[in-house]
Amino acid sequence: MTEIATVAAADLGASSGRVMLARVGRDLLDLSELHRFGNEPVRVGGTLHWDVLALYRGVLDGLRAAGRAAPGGLDGIGIDSWAVDYGLLDATGALIGNPVGYRDERTEGVMARVHAQLDPARLYAVTGLQNLPFNTIYQLVAARGTPAAAAAHRMLLMPDLLAYWLTGEQGAELTNASTTGLLDATTGDWSTELITALDLDRDLFAPVRQPGERIGTLRPDVAETTGLKPSVPVLAVGSHDTASAVVGVPADGDRFAYISCGTWSLVGLELPAPVLTEAGRQAGFTNEAGVDGTVRYLRNVMGLWLVQESLRVWSAQGRPDDLAALLDEAARQPAFVSVVDPDDPVFLPPGDMPARIADFCRRTGQPAPASPAALVRCIVESLALAHARTVRRARELADRDVEAVHLVGGGARNELLCQLTADACGLPVVAGPVEATALGNALVQARAIGAIDGSLADLRGLLRRHTPTRRYLPSTDPGPAAWTGLQARLYR
Structure with a gap:
């Protein structure tokens, strides 16, 4: 059992991201900001995209700073972000274009089309989700028939995508998956009923992870880039930033x-x-x-x-x-x-x-x-x-x-x-606290490691x-x- 956990919390918001270093024990909770970077969407060809590679670089730079600030090494890394947006991977695991931002106009009118096919009351009975025009369910329907969708083998929400690049492991953390409009609120798993009704590919949806699960360890190239040990675990936290904030x-x-x-x-x-x-x-x-x-x-x-x-x-x-x-x-x-x-x-x-x-x-x-x-x-x-x-x-x-x-x-x-x-x-x-999200992220990591219970x-x-x-x-x-x-x- 670890007496004090030293963890990095990567917290990505819709306007900026930061990597925080936390030291957590039974009577210790210390948090400091190591690296902050901007997150500004880019409009290309009339579509509003997230610059996800810049975000990933910001996370890597923050992890490098965390390694320097924690000479004893890191015990864990956790990532949280905003909800609903995703990247599509092809059969080789490569990203198919930059993710589209939820404020993009592509979902205009899509919610009405979906509701003409699926009774909104039934949608709510399954998912319990507020009908917002940018929910993932409507984004996926809006993208249906595009070359990117045709080539897609897997959808990963933003924190899951970054965790995949760090570890090589694909999954869907529960709290963020629950914002998509495609997760069954009762079972906590993807709704086969809705996925089938909308003619979406079931294989797009990665297995659901629970907060506190160990995702994997750092890929060798990531360890070399950041200066961290390859054995550092990446841990699932409440990866929807609000879920971590409520813990905090x-x-x-x-x-x-x-x-x-x-x-x-x-x-x-x-x-x-x-x-x-x-x-x-x-x-x-x-x-x-x-x-x-x-x-x-x-x-x-x-x-x-x-x-x-x-x-x-x-x-x-x-x-x-x-x-x-x-x-x-x-x-x-x-x-x-x-x-x-x-x-x-x-x-x-x-x-x-x-x-x-x-x-x-x-x-x-x-x-x-x-x-x-x-x-x-x-x-x-x-x-x-x-x-x-x-x-x-x-x-x-x-x-x-x-x-x-x-x-x-x-x-x-x-x-x-x-x-x-x-x-x-x-x-x-x-x-x-102002930093409730990063604190909630760090607390879930520390408990998973065994520094607190x-x-x-x-x-x-x-x-x-x-x-x-x-x-x-x-x-x-x-x-x-x-x-x-x-x-x-x-x-x-």
């Missing part, structure tokens, strides 16, 4: 809601079993697999993508794009002037987000934000409102009491968002002892009635 929620007990807040806000509850009701389907809730047999009962909210795209546009225009300064100014703006629905499809693709928000406000009879600070205030209030609406609906649908909301990820740094979320929910918001509750106890958080209490000004009125105005 420092909750005490089970009466909590979580918001994993970054480019997306994943808002929901941790449950022992899926909720496959028609009411849940109509409300857009999804049942995704978590670590240790748990279910992430959640709804996707567009998240800080609206802020990120606005900052990108302002930067290109040569205008100030200092988020900290904008948030300070936004906190002094008048409340409840204008709000938007973050989940309106108009906000999904890249583009001129400030112009889209202004147009939404005008279309709904509200003033368009008059300044960048006013627009940031509009976005943050809109997100807080969406968070509260989603938490309340999850509680109703799952019949689960909630005493606190844990907000983790990059959004935990956003004091205005945390306070307004507490106000809108009428519940305490516990903010942090116990349940998710035990892992979270270690988190509470070693990670700082900040508690935001709901304010009485303007009070719950004002938020209720705001919601009625937006979602009427």
Whole structure:
């Protein structure tokens, strides 16, 4: 049994990736960032691709840095990433082109075509998945008939693809596979019914792995490139970044809601079993697999993508794009002037987000934000409102009491968002850790290696002892009635 595990956690988000080094023991939890790299999609021939080779190079560079920072060697490597996107391999195991990004337009209209063939209620009864136009099921149908699809022998989701390049072993980690719309939520395996109905090749789908399983050891060429020992194991973690982030929620007990807040806000509850009701389907809730047999009962909210795209546009225009300064100014703006629905499809693709928000406000009879600070205030209030609406609906649908909301990820740094979320929910918001995803990744590795043991509750106890958080209490000004009125105005 290893007393202290030294592991590398590769955490890939939709806008950046990083490799973190963690040292984990029964009374030790230390995390440091070693290497950060960008992740910007590239449009080629009208299609939006991920530069997956650049991402892989970033992971290799990070692992090389991890080897230098851990002279005693690494005990494990784990990879998590965003969901739904994949690479296709040919019969030799070679990648067939760069993966297409989920914001690409190729899936427009595909969901309606699939639903004309498969009853949406039946899809939900099997998968428990929120119907989003970019889910893997719709991407695969959109690609059907293309030369790439004709040559494909295996589909690997993004973290599984990178793990394959590190080890030579193919598989499909459960938590990410559960986001595809093709995994049976009850059995935890690929749905033969759906794959057959859509005329997809069953061999495309790799065997399902559980979080904590050993995938393999480093290929000799990878060991040489990184300077690591070939015996270093690559371990399956909660490879959907939200699954790792939920492991990294420092909750005490089970009466909590979580918001994993970054480019997306994943808002929901941790449950022992899926909720496959028609009411849940109509409300857009999804049942995704978590670590240790748990279910992430959640709804996707567009998240800080609206802020990120606005900052990108302002930067290109040569205008100030200092988020900290904008948030300070936004906190002094008048409340409840204008709000938007973050989940309106108009906000999904890249583009001129400030112009889209202004147009939404005008279309709904509200003033368009008059300044960048006013627009940031509009976005943050809109997100807080969406968070509260989603938490309340999850509680109703799952019949689960909630005493606190844990907000983790990059959004935990956003004091205005945390306070307004507490106000809108009428519940305490516990903010942090910012690095919940990397911490959850590292904890699952450390337990698999044997440096720690116990349940998710035990892992979270270690988190509470070693990670700082900040508690935001709901304010009485303007009070719950004002938020209720705001919601009625937006979602009427």
